[in-house]
Amino acid sequence: MNRTASAIVVMGVAGCGKSSVAHAVAARLGGRFIEGDAFHCAANVDKMRRGTGLVDADRWPWLERLAAELKGASERGEPVVLACSALKRRYRDRLRLGSPSVGFVFLDLPPNEAAKRVGSRSGHFMPDSLIASQFADLEVPVDESMTLTVDATRPLDAIVDEAIDWHARTSRDAGYGPVAQDSVVLTVGATRRISPIHQTNSNS
Numbered sequence: 056m057n058r059t060a061s062a063i064v065v066m067g068v069a070g071c072g073k074s075s076v077a078h079a080v081a082a083r084l085g086g087r088f089i090e091g092d093a094f095h096c097a098a099n100v101d102k103m104r105r106g107t108g109l110v111d112a113d114r115w116p117w118l119e120r121l122a123a124e125l126k127g128a129s130e131r132g133e134p135v136v137l138a139c140s141a142l143k144r145r146y147r148d149r150l151r152l153g154s155p156s157v158g159f160v161f162l163d164l165p166p167n168e169a170a171k172r173v174g175s176r177s178g179h180f181m182p183d184s185l186i187a188s189q190f191a192d193l194e195v196p197v198d199e200s201m202t203l204t205v206d207a208t209r210p211l212d213a214i215v216d217e218a219i220d221w222h223a224r225t226s227r228d229a230g231y232g233p234v235a236q237d238s239v240v241l242t243v244g245a246t247r248r249i250s251p252i253h254q255t256n257s258n259s
């Protein structure tokens with residue numbers, strides 16, 4: 056990895072494949088995998104296990120911890136791939152704050168598929184009754200910097216290949232040089248630049 060996308064956040068609703076994809080992408084890129092769920096406090100996990108969705112106040116301290124992880128990694132030049140729901144635009148902007156070159160891979164999965172995946176796994180705290188609230192909170196990334204949207208119904212290997220290819224292309228486009236602050240918005244097959252990066256970040 057290089058400083059253009061020193062960190063990748065794999066995002067989306069419960070069950071969309073964040074951990075599976077982030078883990079595989081980290082292994083392919085030689086980066087560190089971070090499981091965002093491991094940074095939730097016990098109260099948050101208990102809340103979800105009991106069938107109540109998290110609200111902003113529950114998520115902010117968690118996002119602060121994850122943002123600190125990304126910032127530290129960015130300062131050390133350590134490549135990382137984080138699995139984190141990052142459902143809302145302002146959550147993603149918080150993660151961008153300390154490491155502006157972070158890229159996002161949004162795993163786009165329909166609600167029925169997410170419910171099926173969450174319902175069929177065992178030993179996880181997340182009940183499928185919370186899928187509706189995940190989609191209620193989800194703000195799909197549109198015109199956000201360094202963001203790839205992937206059809207998460209595709210096989211895992213194909214998704215990982217797409218993410219790796221996107222990372223390579225954004226890195227090549229940025230050329231390691233003075234354009235590293237540019238934003239690259241990629242929707243499969245089409246790349247366009249928006250510069251500088253802060254023009255595309257708003258606090259919604």
Ligand SMILES: Nc1ncnc2c1ncn2[C@@H]1O[C@H](COP(=O)(O)OP(=O)(O)OP(=O)(O)O)[C@@H](O)[C@H]1O
Nearest residue numbers: 069070071072073074075172176181207209210211
């Ligand atoms: N592309 C895929 N196709 C089919 N099944 C998948 C795919 N990716 C992941 N899965 C399966 O879906 C389930 C959820 O995957 P995973 O735990 O990676 O998602 P997640 O978004 O991290 O979930 P959560 O945030 O709820 O922990 C797992 O059983 C996993 O094996």
Ligand SMILES: O=C(O)[C@H](O)[C@@H](O)[C@H](O)[C@H](O)CO
Nearest residue numbers: 068069070092109140141181
């Ligand atoms: O922001 C949130 O509501 C949470 O991070 C959830 O997305 C879960 O932790 C995760 O998906 C586990 O199923």
